[in-house]
Amino acid sequence: MKQEKPKLVTLQEVAKHAGVSQTTASLAIRGKLNISEATRQKVFASMQNLGYVYDRGAANLRSKGASSTVGLIIPDLSNPFYTELLIGIHQELNQLGQTVILGTTFDSATVQDRLVSTILEHRVAGIIFFVVPGSRREPLDRIRRLGIPVVLINRNLSEGHCDYVGIDNVTGGRSAVEHLVRKGHRRIAFLGGVSQLSSWHGRTEGYVSGLLAAGLDVDESLIIEGPMTRESGHVLIEKILALPTPPTAVLCYNDIIAIGAMMKLKELGLTPGYDMGIVGFDDIPEASIFSPRLTTVSSFPRRIGTHAVRLLHERIEGLDSEPRSVVLQPELIVRESCSHKNL
Amino acid sequence: MKQEKPKLVTLQEVAKHAGVSQTTASLAIRGKLNISEATRQKVFASMQNLGYVYDRGAANLRSKGASSTVGLIIPDLSNPFYTELLIGIHQELNQLGQTVILGTTFDSATVQDRLVSTILEHRVAGIIFFVVPGSRREPLDRIRRLGIPVVLINRNLSEGHCDYVGIDNVTGGRSAVEHLVRKGHRRIAFLGGVSQLSSWHGRTEGYVSGLLAAGLDVDESLIIEGPMTRESGHVLIEKILALPTPPTAVLCYNDIIAIGAMMKLKELGLTPGYDMGIVGFDDIPEASIFSPRLTTVSSFPRRIGTHAVRLLHERIEGLDSEPRSVVLQPELIVRESCSHKNL
DNA sequence: GTGAAAGCGCTAACAC
DNA sequence: GTGTTAGCGCTTTCAC
Numbered sequence: 001m002k003q004e005k006p007k008l009v010t011l012q013e014v015a016k017h018a019g020v021s022q023t024t025a026s027l028a029i030r031g032k033l034n035i036s037e038a039t040r041q042k043v044f045a046s047m048q049n050l051g052y053v054y055d056r057g058a059a060n061l062r063s064k065g066a067s068s069t070v071g072l073i074i075p076d077l078s079n080p081f082y083t084e085l086l087i088g089i090h091q092e093l094n095q096l097g098q099t100v101i102l103g104t105t106f107d108s109a110t111v112q113d114r115l116v117s118t119i120l121e122h123r124v125a126g127i128i129f130f131v132v133p134g135s136r137r138e139p140l141d142r143i144r145r146l147g148i149p150v151v152l153i154n155r156n157l158s159e160g161h162c163d164y165v166g167i168d169n170v171t172g173g174r175s176a177v178e179h180l181v182r183k184g185h186r187r188i189a190f191l192g193g194v195s196q197l198s199s200w201h202g203r204t205e206g207y208v209s210g211l212l213a214a215g216l217d218v219d220e221s222l223i224i225e226g227p228m229t230r231e232s233g234h235v236l237i238e239k240i241l242a243l244p245t246p247p248t249a250v251l252c253y254n255d256i257i258a259i260g261a262m263m264k265l266k267e268l269g270l271t272p273g274y275d276m277g278i279v280g281f282d283d284i285p286e287a288s289i290f291s292p293r294l295t296t297v298s299s300f301p302r303r304i305g306t307h308a309v310r311l312l313h314e315r316i317e318g319l320d321s322e323p324r325s326v327v328l329q330p331e332l333i334v335r336e337s338c339s340h341k342n343l
Numbered sequence: 344m345k346q347e348k349p350k351l352v353t354l355q356e357v358a359k360h361a362g363v364s365q366t367t368a369s370l371a372i373r374g375k376l377n378i379s380e381a382t383r384q385k386v387f388a389s390m391q392n393l394g395y396v397y398d399r400g401a402a403n404l405r406s407k408g409a410s411s412t413v414g415l416i417i418p419d420l421s422n423p424f425y426t427e428l429l430i431g432i433h434q435e436l437n438q439l440g441q442t443v444i445l446g447t448t449f450d451s452a453t454v455q456d457r458l459v460s461t462i463l464e465h466r467v468a469g470i471i472f473f474v475v476p477g478s479r480r481e482p483l484d485r486i487r488r489l490g491i492p493v494v495l496i497n498r499n500l501s502e503g504h505c506d507y508v509g510i511d512n513v514t515g516g517r518s519a520v521e522h523l524v525r526k527g528h529r530r531i532a533f534l535g536g537v538s539q540l541s542s543w544h545g546r547t548e549g550y551v552s553g554l555l556a557a558g559l560d561v562d563e564s565l566i567i568e569g570p571m572t573r574e575s576g577h578v579l580i581e582k583i584l585a586l587p588t589p590p591t592a593v594l595c596y597n598d599i600i601a602i603g604a605m606m607k608l609k610e611l612g613l614t615p616g617y618d619m620g621i622v623g624f625d626d627i628p629e630a631s632i633f634s635p636r637l638t639t640v641s642s643f644p645r646r647i648g649t650h651a652v653r654l655l656h657e658r659i660e661g662l663d664s665e666p667r668s669v670v671l672q673p674e675l676i677v678r679e680s681c682s683h684k685n686l
Numbered sequence: 687g688t689g690a691a692a693g694c695g696c697t698a699a700c701a702c
Numbered sequence: 703g704t705g706t707t708a709g710c711g712c713t714t715t716c717a718c
Contacts, residue, residue, distance in 0.1 A: 022695095023706080027704090030697090058404050064710070078427075101443065120396050145349070289633055354712065354713095366714085369712070401712040402712050404696085404712070691715090691717105697709095698707100
């Protein structure tokens with residue numbers, strides 16, 4: 001830590017050292033073809049010698065070409081669902097030689113606005129955007145106005161009118177309910193999530209349609225909104241239990257909530273699955289680790305990430321078509337959390 | 344997606360629009376004092392009007408000042424321990440207005456080298472570095488030679504001679520063994536991790552010293568190395584079970600391995616905790632969710648992240664002192680996975 | 687308080 | 703194949 005910030009070696013110095021012009025050095029470094037093998041060697045030798053480090057910022061400023069960074073905005077890192085998504089995105093992006101600038105909103109619109117600004121100031125090549133609940137179009141428009149490609153993930157913005165990748169929430173919600181009905185449940189609640197989210201609408205719509213298809217009534221009091229956290233699961237399941245006629249099963253907005261609910265059930269001396277059927281959504285690693293193992297609807301976060309990067313990359317490469325949507329089909333993962341005692 | 348990349352608004356245009364010089368506009372935007380309130384207002388109005396977006400890259404190129412990005416190199420995102428670490432780092436960095444460039448090595452030295460290069464090319468202000476097992480000093484030196492501050496996390500490099508934050512692995516390992524001994528265990532294995540890691544040495548050293556302090560022999564065949572994954576846990580516990588005289592308890596290098604081991608135990612019809620005592624290391628969220636709840640040594644990933652950012656920030660601000668180390672004391676979290684049937 | 691001019695490290699024209 | 707020149711968008715002297 002003793003040395004002062006040493007002056008950085010510039011391309012000019014490399015060129016001088018190699019006895020060529022700066023242009024030649026630049027071309028050599030970037031592996032352009034029209035450079036003789038001999039000069040290329042010389043330039044590389046000088047680079048090594050002087051300890052040259054390429055300055056992407058400067059290059060980028062001059063070339064106005066696609067920068068090599070991509071902005072990623074997600075709500076939260078403590079939910080494994082987002083982590084899985086991040087892994088998918090990250091892997092794919094690395095393969096393309098792009099680096100990730102990461103921002104987490106914690107589902108706050110204010111933070112989201114700030115993050116968008118920062119990311120924009122970094123002149124990213126594109127943005128993968130998991131919007132905050134109830135987000136207005138404005139942040140999205142700001143990005144689009146600058147001509148920066150965006151792909152929206154999982155939560156769509158009405159009239160967002162841009163590339164989107166997510167899962168079929170309606171089908172997911174519906175298949176969960178169908179499973180519960182097959183298991184003999186007749187009174188089923190929907191727990192957690194907030195109505196500002198397109199994904200919430202999809203999942204509840206599937207829930208309702210599953211109920212109706214089975215000839216069951218929809219009881220509005222059985223749909224309870226709440227944050228997407230473990231703690232929320234505790235609270236929500238207690239509310240449900242306190243109802244005059246509690247349901248025999250609950251479908252949760254996501255696995256985090258489902259696990260929170262199951263933990264509270266255990267705490268109350270009840271057995272999840274036996275005393276109360278539970279289905280989650282996402283299939284995070286915890287789902288298969290918890291006891292009882294959680295029946296859930298898989299939403300393939302890694303694959304979503306992969307698709308998002310592909311769509312974005314095509315845009316960055318200049319694709320100019322109508323907005324595209326990739327909607328993955330969810331899959332019901334049947335495990336142990338749904339066999340009620342009385343059924 | 345229809346519009347072509349629109350020409351970006353520059354500071355010059357803002358200045359012209361506001362009827363001031365570019366210098367004045369620049370000073371106004373950065374909130375320097377020697378600008379009258381009236382001009383400041385004018386400039387900001389013009390910014391809004393024209394939809395100006397500050398270009399950090401350009402600013403940075405000219406000023407050679409601290410860039411506003413920090414590089415973060417971690418092994419893997421699928422282990423919640425790293426996620427927690429990332430959360431801690433991220434939160435703290437956001438508060439300082441720094442953005443994160445993220446790289447994951449998957450414990451590969453090759454990937455690590457490539458990542459270091461990329462991050463360096465982005466002219467980061469500093470790097471938080473979780474080195475790969477068996478990493479040589481070379482990547483670290485490359486960074487240091489450029490005068491870029493680094494703080495090492497959890498895994499120290501012998502002679503790294505730079506800022507470091509981690510936990511006291513020796514004490515952690517030792518307290519785990521002491522707990523196991525108190526529970527009546529006399530034959531205890533150490534599972535997983537690789538000997539290229541300073542943290543592995545610390546934990547095994549603690550393990551050995553705990554054994555010796557209790558007057559027990561150290562059986563080298565009970566220390567088995569292995570990758571830090573769930574799958575590795577499966578494999579390792581089977582190896583242990585196949586021994587002529589299996590131990591009654593195992594201390595695992597980390598929680599991931601411990602959980603993998605417990606899952607395999609269940610699969611084999613054995614009850615973790617009852618048939619085999621298990622202690623983990625890290626205290627990831629899964630540890631308290633698994634059944635039986637895992638007794639483990641907490642290593643406070645978020646706090647490590649926070650400390651790392653603080654150390655790094657001070658260096659970025661110009662602190663020029665001898666390398667500093669922050670070593671956090673781990674804490675034994677006693678839960679349910681250690682009461683053997685015969686003890 | 688404010689302005690004019692120079693230049694950070696690089697690439698893109700265009701010449702040769 | 704290689705060199706010359708100009709300039710990306712900003713901050714920084716240094717005048718006034």
